[in-house]
Amino acid sequence: MEHVQVLIAGAGIAGISAAIWCRRLGLQAILIEQEPHIGGQLKTIKNTIWDFPPHLYANGLELLDELNQHQVLGELDIRLSERLISIDPVSHLVQTDKTLYQADYLIAATGVRANTLTVLEGASFVLAPWFSTTSQGELLAGRRVLVVGGGDRAVESAYNISPYAEHIWLAVRGDKLRARPEWVERLDTVPNVTVLYETEVTGYIEEDQLRTAVQLLESASEQCAGETALSDDQAAPSNDHAALSANAPSSHSGVSSLLPDPQATQTGVFLEIKGQQMPLFLPVDRVMPRIGIRGNSDVMEQLKQYGEGFIQSDEYQATSCGWIYAIGDLTNGSVYASLSLASGQAMKAVKHISLQLNK
Numbered sequence: 001m002e003h004v005q006v007l008i009a010g011a012g013i014a015g016i017s018a019a020i021w022c023r024r025l026g027l028q029a030i031l032i033e034q035e036p037h038i039g040g041q042l043k044t045i046k047n048t049i050w051d052f053p054p055h056l057y058a059n060g061l062e063l064l065d066e067l068n069q070h071q072v073l074g075e076l077d078i079r080l081s082e083r084l085i086s087i088d089p090v091s092h093l094v095q096t097d098k099t100l101y102q103a104d105y106l107i108a109a110t111g112v113r114a115n116t117l118t119v120l121e122g123a124s125f126v127l128a129p130w131f132s133t134t135s136q137g138e139l140l141a142g143r144r145v146l147v148v149g150g151g152d153r154a155v156e157s158a159y160n161i162s163p164y165a166e167h168i169w170l171a172v173r174g175d176k177l178r179a180r181p182e183w184v185e186r187l188d189t190v191p192n193v194t195v196l197y198e199t200e201v202t203g204y205i206e207e208d209q210l211r212t213a214v215q216l217l218e219s220a221s222e223q224c225a226g227e228t229a230l231s232d233d234q235a236a237p238s239n240d241h242a243a244l245s246a247n248a249p250s251s252h253s254g255v256s257s258l259l260p261d262p263q264a265t266q267t268g269v270f271l272e273i274k275g276q277q278m279p280l281f282l283p284v285d286r287v288m289p290r291i292g293i294r295g296n297s298d299v300m301e302q303l304k305q306y307g308e309g310f311i312q313s314d315e316y317q318a319t320s321c322g323w324i325y326a327i328g329d330l331t332n333g334s335v336y337a338s339l340s341l342a343s344g345q346a347m348k349a350v351k352h353i354s355l356q357l358n359k
């Protein structure tokens with residue numbers, strides 16, 4: 001077991017800033033990071049960063065490069081590929097996948113992750129959560145895109161890609177958009193977006209699977225022609241969705257209701273739309289889930305939380321457990337997620353800790 005004054009978990013901008021402030025205030029600190037590199041979300045920022053003064057960075061990697069050259073960085077105790085796995089709020093024991101720490105203070109800076117659509121797991125046409133619609137929209141030129149979600153990020157994404165994509169469908173679970181009115185108004189001005197309310201994505205099919213399904217269909221119908229007629233169940237392809245949509249009802253807001261066309265091999269998703277008896281097939285080239293983010297707080301269930309796994313903290317970043325502090329996106333949620341706030345909170349947390357230690 002190793003004793004440490006301040007253990008910092010997560011080496012995004014928040015955790016790195018905290019480690020630098022510990023150095024400045026003379027606190028002994030260890031910074032652990034689950035990945036083999038520092039930076040957290042910085043690696044995923046493709047847009048220009050102009051709101052983290054005084055520099056203007058072309059993207060997050062440029063900022064990370066500069067950070068890696070920071071003179072003090074080499075003097076910090078940074079332990080890569082080490083993951084926080086449990087915290088004992090009473091004994092101050094912190095377990096990682098490498099060792100056990102006795103920490104006077106813990107600063108949690110583990111950030112957030114994007115919510116994913118489990119029904120699309122394994123689909124290769126789903127865009128990564130960090131796909132940037134401002135700087136990478138051109139990659140969707142001529143594509144049919146399904147954006148999933150009804151909040152700011154979903155509506156903003158649909159709007160940003162509208163100059164490039166052939167058509168965009170926005171699948172919204174509720175009966176209205178939750179995005180800010182200004183974004184909804186902007187979306188109303190673009191001709192190639194169809195909003196599908198009360199709609200859920202229930203499955204997908206990719207070209208290869210489709211070919212298999214079609215082959216099965218063909219061999220089943222050939223058999224059918226030569227023998228006595230098969231029952232519907234026997235004739236159906238192994239994929240339930242394909243079987244279902246064979247009998248699907250007529251079109252809905254531009255959504256094809258037909259079985260994926262076996263001649264024009266298609267990739268697409270199945271949608272359940274309120275009021276429609278059968279799932280509908282929507283041929284799309286790309287799917288962009290924009291269904292929010294959640295705090296990386298799985299091992300912090302003992303701390304007070306709000307929303308989707310965000311840690312509640314007070315004006316000094318202290319959590320409901322006095323010796324544990326939370327900084328950065330983990331405590332800010334999506335609305336206030338920013339580099340400047342994350343780095344500012346690091347200063348406040350470390351200063352507060354140093355004042356407690358020097359009492």
Ligand SMILES: Cc1cc2nc3c(=O)[nH]c(=O)nc-3n(C[C@H](O)[C@H](O)[C@H](O)COP(=O)(O)OP(=O)(O)OC[C@H]3O[C@@H](n4cnc5c(N)ncnc54)[C@H](O)[C@@H]3O)c2cc1C
Pocket residue numbers: 009010011012013014015032033034035038039040041042044045046047048049050051052082083084085109110111112130132296327328329330337338339340342
């Ligand atoms: C596409 C995009 C564009 C953005 N553009 C801007 C912008 O222009 N300006 C701006 O101000 N902000 C921007 N942001 C927001 C900004 O990037 C974030 O607010 C900021 O990076 C959050 O930093 P963080 O340190 O709190 O979290 P993160 O960067 O998420 O870092 C958390 C770290 O904790 C690690 N971790 C997680 N769990 C564990 C564990 N159990 N054990 C150990 N380590 C763990 C993670 O691997 C990660 O490295 C953007 C974000 C995105 C996604």
